[in-house]
Amino acid sequence: MDETQEPSPQLNLSPYLNRWIALVRGRVVGVGLTAEQAERAAKRVRPKEKASVVFVDGEGKIKEVEGKQP
16 A cells, blocks of 8 residues: 555544544445455546555454455
């Protein structure tokens, strides 16, 4: 994930525990139970931008997953 896709430090990830989130410019623009759901949600609100899709684990830490399956 490049630096422009990092979540902003003040972003509260607790609503997204054990969920996939899509980030654009440090903001959550899509959420889903699967990576594909989060990506589709992001495309609906930001169709021209490429979102970075990551998994938020049960502790609120971001996990980058290559195969997009936690």
